Amino acid sequence: MREASVRIAKAIEDKEKIAVYGDYDVDGITGTALLTLFLKQVGGDVVPYIPHRIKEGYGVNCEALDHLKERGCKLVVTVDTGTTALEPAEYVKSLGLDMIITDHHRPHGNLPAALAVLNPYNPTSEYPDLDICGVGMAFNLAAAVRSLLKSKGYFGARPIPNLKESLDLVALGTVADVVPLLGVNRIFVTHGLPLLSQGRRVGIETLMKYANLKGEITPTHIGFVFGPRINAGGRLEDATIGLKLLMTNEISEAQELAGTLENLNRERRAIQERIVVDSLAQLESDVSNKEKRVSVVLGEGWHPGVIGIVASRLLEKYFRPSVVLTRLPDGKIKGSLRSIPGIDLPQILSQCEEFIEEWGGHASAAGLTLKPGSFEQFRNRFNDVVKAASTEEMFTSVVEVDSDLDPAKINESLLKEINLLKPFGFGNPEPIFTTKNLRVVSKRVVGEKHLKITVRSGAQLLDGIGFHKGEKVETLPRDVSLAYTPEVNIWNGRRSIQLKIKDIV
Numbered sequence: 292m293r294e295a296s297v298r299i300a301k302a303i304e305d306k307e308k309i310a311v312y313g314d315y316d317v318d319g320i321t322g323t324a325l326l327t328l329f330l331k332q333v334g335g336d337v338v339p340y341i342p343h344r345i346k347e348g349y350g351v352n353c354e355a356l357d358h359l360k361e362r363g364c365k366l367v368v369t370v371d372t373g374t375t376a377l378e379p380a381e382y383v384k385s386l387g388l389d390m391i392i393t394d395h396h397r398p399h400g401n402l403p404a405a406l407a408v409l410n411p412y413n414p415t416s417e418y419p420d421l422d423i424c425g426v427g428m429a430f431n432l433a434a435a436v437r438s439l440l441k442s443k444g445y446f447g448a449r450p451i452p453n454l455k456e457s458l459d460l461v462a463l464g465t466v467a468d469v470v471p472l473l474g475v476n477r478i479f480v481t482h483g484l485p486l487l488s489q490g491r492r493v494g495i496e497t498l499m500k501y502a503n504l505k506g507e508i509t510p511t512h513i514g515f516v517f518g519p520r521i522n523a524g525g526r527l528e529d530a531t532i533g534l535k536l537l538m539t540n541e542i543s544e545a546q547e548l549a550g551t552l553e554n555l556n557r558e559r560r561a562i563q564e565r566i567v568v569d570s571l572a573q574l575e576s577d578v579s580n581k582e583k584r585v586s587v588v589l590g591e592g593w594h595p596g597v598i599g600i601v602a603s604r605l606l607e608k609y610f611r612p613s614v615v616l617t618r619l620p621d622g623k624i625k626g627s628l629r630s631i632p633g634i635d636l637p638q639i640l641s642q643c644e645e646f647i648e649e650w651g652g653h654a655s656a657a658g659l660t661l662k663p664g665s666f667e668q669f670r671n672r673f674n675d676v677v678k679a680a681s682t683e684e685m686f687t688s689v690v691e692v693d694s695d696l697d698p699a700k701i702n703e704s705l706l707k708e709i710n711l712l713k714p715f716g717f718g719n720p721e722p723i724f725t726t727k728n729l730r731v732v733s734k735r736v737v738g739e740k741h742l743k744i745t746v747r748s749g750a751q752l753l754d755g756i757g758f759h760k761g762e763k764v765e766t767l768p769r770d771v772s773l774a775y776t777p778e779v780n781i782w783n784g785r786r787s788i789q790l791k792i793k794d795i796v
């Protein structure tokens with residue numbers, strides 16, 4: 292961090308052009324926006340660069356480095372990418388440029404010979420939190436540069452940037468990258484969510500308007516509203532659409548960009564649905580899939596920008612590691628992988644390397660390119676390795692209960708205490724309680740598929756809602772046991788407590 296910030300401070304003081312080279316997902320886009328805006332704010336000459344997902348592919352590529360040299364850049368700072376860029380790191384030296392890598396992806400063996408490799412997984416790193424993501428790393432680097440410039444008296448009478456104002460971007464990237472909302476990530480997101488809710492960035496405010504979003508923003512909104520829209524550009528066209536939206540100050544430009552993203556997101560959804568249908572048909576038509584521990588599908592020309600989401604959908608349906616592969620027009624087979632808790636993809640893939648040209652990723656999500664003609668062998672090896680690395684219980688999705696609860700304790704003060712544990716999301720789930728022997732007083736289906744019930748405990752009545760549990764209405768016993776999270780329900784202006792039902796027997 293010291294070496295990286297000294298080099299960046301020098302570039303700012305000497306007016307050297309700096310390239311910020313980010314990944315094309317939400318984490319990379321928000322990190323690129325954050326670092327670019329910060330460096331500009333402190334007087335840097337900055338060029339943001341995000342490679343094209345389809346034309347250039349993942350990571351740092353040498354052609355892009357040529358392009359950045361031509362544009363006059365003297366220093367390249369990566370965001371959310373670069374840990375495996377061993378060759379580009381050599382190449383950039385031959386061009387006479389310096390490179391600083393900031394990333395959180397796990398290294399495969401050697402690190403690139405860059406000026407600095409800021410990655411919590413760098414063996415020399417003393418950073419305490421391995422779960423920090425790309426935009427969090429970019430934030431920390433900006434903080435280090437700011438502090439160095441400040442100690443040098445660089446700012447003089449000029450205003451010193453308040454980095455806290457960029458925590459909305461950090462919250463977006465952190466939640467969208469599905470890193471655990473614990474430790475430093477929880478701090479970032481706790482402070483970033485209120486900024487998002489205020490819509491203080493023109494692009495964010497416009498996105499919220501287009502998506503009809505008002506009030507308090509939660510991680511769920513990032514996952515289902517902001518994330519897919521910001522990502523839609525990179526998936527189908529160009530990630531710089533999302534980047535420009537996050538960086539613009541012009542309302543008219545923001546409206547145009549947000550409108551484009553809205554349309555691309557709709558298109559993305561339609562493409563994805565078709566691939567989901569094809570994938571399910573492939574899996575269901577092959578009886579041998581029943582005994583397998585994995586779901587592996589291959590399609591001709593499936594859109595590589597959406598196969599990751601399809602892999603997530605297959606995982607939800609079959610609850611086992613899932614690989615969605617697509618044969619591209621040039622004959623290459625690329626794939627996206629998702630895994631269940633306990634089955635670590637880097638560990639699995641390192642045992643399939645004979646059949647893989649390149650791969651990268653995390654415990655629960657990864658991407659790969661197969662060696663030519665290796666599909667069948669890869670599919671078998673992947674299944675065997677997963678089988679060997681797993682136990683039977685891992686393949687059952689379980690509701691983890693935190694505590695039994697006496698219904699008499701379900702009140703506003705309990706809800707206040709639960710609120711203190713927020714923000715909830717990946718790695719920091721809502722607490723789940725159980726109560727047994729509740730008499731069902733009424734039951735019905737609402738919104739076609741949701742179960743709405745009222746149960747009684749002594750003289751106390753409790754309302755509950757079970758999303759997607761409507762089919763249970765016919766077979767409910769007279770007395771039930773519930774696994775649930777109590778929450779505030781506001782309906783027609785009336786405030787009440789309801790139980791969000793996770794399981795009912």
Ligand SMILES: [Mn+2]
Nearest residue numbers: 318371425468
């Ligand atoms: Mn990331």
